[in-house]
Amino acid sequence: xxxxxxxxxxxxxxxxxxxxxxxxSVQTASIFIIALVIVSPLLLLVVASLKDDRFQILxxxxxxxxxxxxxxxxxxxxxxxxxSGELAFGRYLIxxxxxxxxxxxxxxIVNSMAGFVLACGSLKGRAIILSIVIALYVIPQESxxxxxxxMVSRAGMSDTFAxxxxxxxxxxxxxxxxxxxxxQLPKELLEAAEIDGASFFxxxxxxxxxxxxxxxxxxxxxxxxxxxxxxxxxxLVTQTDYARPIAVAIATFFGQDSIYWDRAMAASVLxxxxxxGLYLAFQRWxxxxxxxxxxxx
Amino acid sequence: xxxxxxxxxxxxxxxxxxWVQAAEKTAIQVMHQxxxxxxxxxxxxxxxxxxxxPDVDVQFIYAPHDAYNEKFSAAVMAKQLxxxxxLDAPFLANxxxxxxxxxIKPLIDKxxxxxxxxxxxxxxxxxxxxxxxxxxxxxxxxxxxxxKKYLEAIGARIPKSxxxxxTWEEFETYLEKLSKLDGxxxxxxxxxxxxxxxxxxxxxxxxxxxxxxxxxIDRKAWKSGGTLDSDACADALAMMQKWVKNxxxxxxxxxxxQFFAEGNPAALALGGHWVYAEAxxxxxxxxxxxxxxxxGAKGASPDGTWIWAITKTSAHPDIAGKFISFLLKDKEFxxxxxxxxxxxxxxxxxxxxxxxxxxxxxAIAFEQASKTAVARPPHPAYPTITSAFMQAVDEVFNGxxxxxxxxxxxxxxxxxxxxxxxxxxxxxEQ
Numbered sequence: 001x002x003x004x005x006x007x008x009x010x011x012x013x014x015x016x017x018x019x020x021x022x023x024x025s026v027q028t029a030s031i032f033i034i035a036l037v038i039v040s041p042l043l044l045l046v047v048a049s050l051k052d053d054r055f056q057i058l059x060x061x062x063x064x065x066x067x068x069x070x071x072x073x074x075x076x077x078x079x080x081x082x083x084s085g086e087l088a089f090g091r092y093l094i095x096x097x098x099x100x101x102x103x104x105x106x107x108x109i110v111n112s113m114a115g116f117v118l119a120c121g122s123l124k125g126r127a128i129i130l131s132i133v134i135a136l137y138v139i140p141q142e143s144x145x146x147x148x149x150x151m152v153s154r155a156g157m158s159d160t161f162a163x164x165x166x167x168x169x170x171x172x173x174x175x176x177x178x179x180x181x182x183x184q185l186p187k188e189l190l191e192a193a194e195i196d197g198a199s200f201f202x203x204x205x206x207x208x209x210x211x212x213x214x215x216x217x218x219x220x221x222x223x224x225x226x227x228x229x230x231x232x233x234x235x236l237v238t239q240t241d242y243a244r245p246i247a248v249a250i251a252t253f254f255g256q257d258s259i260y261w262d263r264a265m266a267a268s269v270l271x272x273x274x275x276x277g278l279y280l281a282f283q284r285w286x287x288x289x290x291x292x293x294x295x296x297x
Numbered sequence: 298x299x300x301x302x303x304x305x306x307x308x309x310x311x312x313x314x315x316w317v318q319a320a321e322k323t324a325i326q327v328m329h330q331x332x333x334x335x336x337x338x339x340x341x342x343x344x345x346x347x348x349x350x351p352d353v354d355v356q357f358i359y360a361p362h363d364a365y366n367e368k369f370s371a372a373v374m375a376k377q378l379x380x381x382x383x384l385d386a387p388f389l390a391n392x393x394x395x396x397x398x399x400x401i402k403p404l405i406d407k408x409x410x411x412x413x414x415x416x417x418x419x420x421x422x423x424x425x426x427x428x429x430x431x432x433x434x435x436x437x438x439x440x441x442x443x444x445k446k447y448l449e450a451i452g453a454r455i456p457k458s459x460x461x462x463x464t465w466e467e468f469e470t471y472l473e474k475l476s477k478l479d480g481x482x483x484x485x486x487x488x489x490x491x492x493x494x495x496x497x498x499x500x501x502x503x504x505x506x507x508x509x510x511x512x513x514i515d516r517k518a519w520k521s522g523g524t525l526d527s528d529a530c531a532d533a534l535a536m537m538q539k540w541v542k543n544x545x546x547x548x549x550x551x552x553x554x555q556f557f558a559e560g561n562p563a564a565l566a567l568g569g570h571w572v573y574a575e576a577x578x579x580x581x582x583x584x585x586x587x588x589x590x591x592x593g594a595k596g597a598s599p600d601g602t603w604i605w606a607i608t609k610t611s612a613h614p615d616i617a618g619k620f621i622s623f624l625l626k627d628k629e630f631x632x633x634x635x636x637x638x639x640x641x642x643x644x645x646x647x648x649x650x651x652x653x654x655x656x657x658x659x660a661i662a663f664e665q666a667s668k669t670a671v672a673r674p675p676h677p678a679y680p681t682i683t684s685a686f687m688q689a690v691d692e693v694f695n696g697x698x699x700x701x702x703x704x705x706x707x708x709x710x711x712x713x714x715x716x717x718x719x720x721x722x723x724x725x726e727q
Contacts, residue, residue, distance in 0.1 A: 240356065255362055
């Protein structure tokens with residue numbers, strides 16, 4: 001009798017456990033497949049950059065050969081590296097890095113300050129300003145690009161680094177992101193700082209800014225990607241290789257008559273590497289910021 | 298202290314001298330597009346030009362092919378037009394009508410002007426005042442490339458001249474036969490991989506419509522309705538749609554080289570003259586160059602390419618003209634263009650290009666220029682014409698109704714012309 005009593009619960013608990021195991025396996029397999037789909041274009045890019053025949057790259061497309069290279073070579077990277085004069089990729093890469101670092105650093109300062117003032121300051125008409133900031137976000141960039149070109153050319157900024165940095169430092173989206181983050185922090189922090197004699201700016205710099213690492217990481221990555229991938233704007237406002245970024249240089253491989261896939265792939269890998277590095281460096285805070293937003297959301 | 302002062306004086310004098318020397322140079326700006334080979338070639342020409350003219354500094358403005366028009370618009374708005382600009386021939390009428398270009402004849406070496414082929418003169422001429430506004434070393438054409446092995450296997454007739462071109466019926470019969478032949482994945486590559494961001498669709502498919510008996514626009518009344526949406530055009534586009542539906546055409550996703558890719562999956566290719574060099578390198582004697590088929594009573598082929606013009610705002614038009622003349626005569630540049638199977642736009646360059654000479658592998662392409670070439674509409678509304686037509690073709694290839702798509706395109710074109718009061722003096726009595 002006791003055997004029967006013991007055996008029934010065992011049988012009941014075994015079924016859910018095996019069902020859970022199957023479910024977990026399905027989940028793992030699904031995640032693996034999704035990850036594969038997401039990573040495959042990246043893998044294809046890297047593999048193609050190691051092939052020495054641009055026609056072979058196209059011939060392999062549409063089959064699994066696209067993900068395999070039998071005789072890998074770095075010749076495409078060497079060719080990209082050896083281009084000089086108007087096509088000097090090293091120069092373009094450095095230009096891109098200068099623009100990226102300056103834009104992101106200035107963007108973090110300006111947008112976080114604006115977000116802090118909106119969230120914690122005692123501005124008159126704060127709600128209206130905030131509405132304007134949000135309204136600005138929905139205006140498509142394409143609709144203001146030509147007036148902006150005229151403005152910067154009249155300001156004598158054409159063909160400079162500044163023309164690729166200054167117009168994009170302040171962004172309604174990032175101001176709003178910072179505003180949201182600072183608005184969620186307890187107001188008591190500011191009051192305590194003021195009681196201790198700290199100025200409004202000091203409270204921002206020494207208390208609120210160090211607490212906003214997730215927001216800083218998120219904005220760094222989003223702003224970094226946006227800046228790094230700028231293509232049309234640099235074409236419109238720059239003339240020479242003096243300040244042009246790498247995205248413009250890669251376009252030379254997409255000619256009217258021929259597309260140089262081999263070198264375009266190698267140059268794209270080179271272009272992708274720094275931004276991937278930026279993401280890996282900040283991804284812990286980036287992810288935590290998103291998790292935080294989701295929980296609070 | 299005295300020595301330091303002396304050295305400072307010497308250094309500052311040297312710097313001042315260098316600065317003055319640099320300042321004395323006259324700078325001209327040259328806006329262009331092109332692949333890495335051409336970009337490098339232009340750079341080398343500039344070096345040689347500067348060596349021959351030490352008082353001139355040539356500054357290049359590179360604009361990627363797919364963003365060239367946007368860059369041009371930005372330069373216009375910012376009042377930063379270059380001295381010399383490369384432009385796509387069918388856009389010339391729009392640029393001249395808008396007042397951006399100046400007549401080029403007085404600025405170019407006379408021997409070069411005398412050396413131009415008829416189609417080169419045509420592509421650089423503004424139809425209203427009949428003046429020449431641009432010149433090029435090259436022109437262009439599209440031919441039908443064939444894989445000899447496959448064509449022999451289906452017993453296809455090989456035309457020997459433009460007059461002998463395949464008819465519509467012959468062409469479709471061969472496509473069908475090729476579709477059943479072992480080794481052929483697609484009977485024809487129409488280079489859909491170029492997409493709709495380039496001029497390819499209007500440039501290469503427009504002549505199919507013209508050969509079938511219609512056009513993108515009525516070239517006297519300058520009205521598209523009744524012409525582009527005529528039954529002849531709709532039938533021609535329906536024919537192309539059938540090729541796509543039957544799986545005879547290389548899909549856009551397969552890229553732009555299936556004719557000469559490994560294993561030769563495409564048997565025919567409706568391709569530009571520039572395809573020849575690469576195709577011949579991989580296919581050797583297995584390539585045959587054919588004239589474009591006749592889809593109606595007459596044949597039609599495209600022409601026009603990127604040519605050089607001098608802007609009205611140029612402060613140094615004489616130097617700009619001198620640079621263009623130098624570029625077109627430069628031996629090394631010509632040799633580079635010839636190596637890219639460049640289609641001759643100058644008689645002397647044709648003489649240097651055995652590829653296009655009678656009996657040469659591309660002789661048929663050169664023959665087409667004089668017998669069947671139809672320029673794209675030389676009208677200021679051309680940017681709208683090409684954009685509307687490309688969208689219509691894209692829609693049809695993706696299953697849309699040809700008549701509806703062409704009617705919509707014709708309406709867009711006519712609306713643009715109406716919005717601009719007919720772009721006077723176009724459409725007025727000449």
